[in-house]
Amino acid sequence: DTAVSQTPKYLVTQMGNDKSIKCEQNLGHDTMYWYKQDSKKFLKIMFSYNNKELIINETVPNRFSPKSPDKAHLNLHINSLELGDSAVYFCASSHFSGHEQYFGPGTRLTVT
Amino acid sequence: AQSVTQLDSHVSVSEGTPVLLRCNYSSSYSPSLFWYVQHPNKGLQLLLKYTSAATLVKGINGFEAEFKKSETSFHLTKPSAHMSDAAEYFCVVSDPQTGANNLFFGTGTRLTVIP
Numbered sequence A: 001d002t003a004v005s006q007t008p009k010y011l012v013t014q015m016g017n018d019k020s021i022k023c024e025q026n027l028g029h030d031t032m033y034w035y036k037q038d039s040k041k042f043l044k045i046m047f048s049y050n051n052k053e054l055i056i057n058e059t060v061p062n063r064f065s066p067k068s069p070d071k072a073h074l075n076l077h078i079n080s081l082e083l084g085d086s087a088v089y090f091c092a093s094s095h096f097s098g099h100e101q102y103f104g105p106g107t108r109l110t111v112t
Numbered sequence B: 001a002q003s004v005t006q007l008d009s010h011v012s013v014s015e016g017t018p019v020l021l022r023c024n025y026s027s028s029y030s031p032s033l034f035w036y037v038q039h040p041n042k043g044l045q046l047l048l049k050y051t052s053a054a055t056l057v058k059g060i061n062g063f064e065a066e067f068k069k070s071e072t073s074f075h076l077t078k079p080s081a082h083m084s085d086a087a088e089y090f091c092v093v094s095d096p097q098t099g100a101n102n103l104f105f106g107t108g109t110r111l112t113v114i115p
Helices: none
Strands: A003-008 A009-014 A019-025 A029-038 A041-049 A051-057 A064-070 A073-078 A087-095 A107-111 B003-006 B010-014 B017-021 B023-026 B032-039 B044-050 B057-059 B065-070 B073-078 B087-095 B101-103 B108-115
Touching: A009 A019, A019 A029, A019 A087, A019 A107, A029 A073, A029 B057, A041 A064, A041 A073, A041 B101, A051 B003, A073 A087, A087 B108, B003 B087, B003 B101, B003 B108, B010 B017, B010 B101, B023 B087, B032 B073, B044 B057, B044 B065, B044 B073
Parallel strands: A009 A107, B010 B108
Antiparallel strands: A003 A019, A019 A073, A029 A041, A029 A087, A041 A051, A064 A073, A087 A107, B003 B023, B017 B073, B023 B073, B032 B044, B032 B087, B057 B065, B065 B073, B087 B101, B087 B108
């Protein structure tokens, strides 16, 4: 009965590789998000999708590409990984008209 | 522009004593404010939210927060700390200008509870 789930939970990879993180929600929400939490615990929004359309796109390198196949899924693909991409990535979801966002457990990405 | 300042990066209290985590915000509009909690190696959980209704907001696990417009504050309190309250707490504001779903997070306050 998990509300927002992410896979994988941990991801260790080398510089230059391409990787994806998957997110799924079963709350019936129509808006999904990706956040990055750095080593100092600071959280910043990266992307937001509503009904499969991009509505928030903060200043993020174009190596990061979100993909939303349907309202319940928002995946994050990262090309040419760099050391600075190491962080915890959180997926979240909400009703578009509401404010409460429900977060997944996070994916800890380590780039070596 | 919206922003949130959490005045303490670390707060330490003894079990059974009151908790106060401070948050100040800046906003040109009527903001929505939230407190989220993050337990070690876990995702974020919503504790409570203020959306221009009652200024004293009650949340889960005995936490509450009071919206004070004159002080631009939204401090989080709990009368008696429990060991399970040890976690990272984030004060969050939404931005009506760019959309209610655009959340801005404070830098977090780590709460330590001493037995």
